[in-house]
Amino acid sequence: MAVIKIPTPLRVYTDNQADITVSGATVAQILEDLLVQYPDLKPHLFQEGKLRNFVNVFLGDEDIRFLSGVDTPISDDAKLRIIPSIAGGRVAHRA
């Protein structure tokens, strides 16, 4: 079974577990299984059925966006990781 690492702030939705064992043949199936186990994660990872743009999924050291996205095939011993992209900023006008 593959393992997916949850970012610290979202572990409150996974019973404070950092590493979750998940099953699936693709990233999409892995995420689906994760949300079946921990449905409270969903609004923080997905928006209108798609991964939020600041939510990154890595397979090993590779961002799945540079592989085949959520269709990326997953081996049985794969290590995945959800990593947020931190971003912020003031209102967009010059003072």
Added chain:
Amino acid sequence: MAIILPKTLQTSIFTQMENTYPNEGGGFLLGEQKDGDVFIRDVIQVENVFESEEQYHRYAMTPQNWANMEDKADELGLSLVGYYHSHPDSPAVPSEYDRVHALPNFVYIISSVVNKQAVDMRVWLLQDDREAFNAKELVVED
């Protein structure tokens, strides 16, 4: 819930923000949660990787920054409890851009910097429904 920040770390954040002015700066907050409060134990400056011409109103880190810091926090027995950034010539309140990119259960410290002087620091937490930030009490300890 209150956020407890040592005065030396607040000074460190303010100095960094004044040095990055007129651009935004930021970094991670390492600490621990205890009795419902969050104690900040260290602040780690992280380079702004947003396009340089947009850094006057935008701040970003790479996913690798996050992964490395989360692993380091685990090694230190601390947690990645939040992040801080500046709003140059703008109030220390979250923007819509901040909200859209935010996570719950994560401390957001925003510093207002005006004319290269840090003038305000406020702490915010995203609501669980992601609809808004709520202000939290900041306790700066000597």
